[in-house]
Amino acid sequence: MRTKVLNEKPERTYALVFDTGDEPVSLLTRFAEQHAIKAARFTAIGAFSEAVVGYFDWQKKDYQRIAIREQVEVLALVGDVALDKGKPKLHAHVVLGKRDASAHGGHLLEARVRPTLEVVLTESPSYLVRQHDPQSGLALIRP
Secondary structure (H helix, E strand, O other): OOEEEEEOOOEEEEEEEOOOOOOOOHHHHHHHHHOOOOEEEEEEEEEEEEEEEEOOOEEOEEEEEEOOOOEEEEEEEEEEEEEEEEEEEEOOOOOOOOOOOOOOEEEEEEEEEEEEEEEEEEOOOOOEEEEOOOOOOOOOEOO
8 A cells, every 4th residue: 555645724625546456445444553553434446356345234233244355346436434432443334336336335344455545634733533323323423
């Protein structure tokens, strides 16, 4: 992954470019930890050789893992970074386009980049904190 600061003020903005084989969820999380990012938003486009998306099962209070084991275009990847128990936590949703022009999407759990993923991440000067929500079982942002 290569990074470049695009803007410093009023909000710091980074370009992050991922290469073939990179796993973006873990690398974005590590980037946020290394740069002490407490709150941010991001968008991305590119492609994956495979991905695992999640559908939140309300009854089970857990994500159903859905594997997509083929080359797909990242039509839209949007998300945020917020603190969860004092550490940056990534929350990302993705829409993936298949060869036949069908689309699949959900919560991005993991993926492998091929050939690239271009992310623009904008850090917020204030911070967001996740708190456990007993009704859903999820850590949700509480501004």
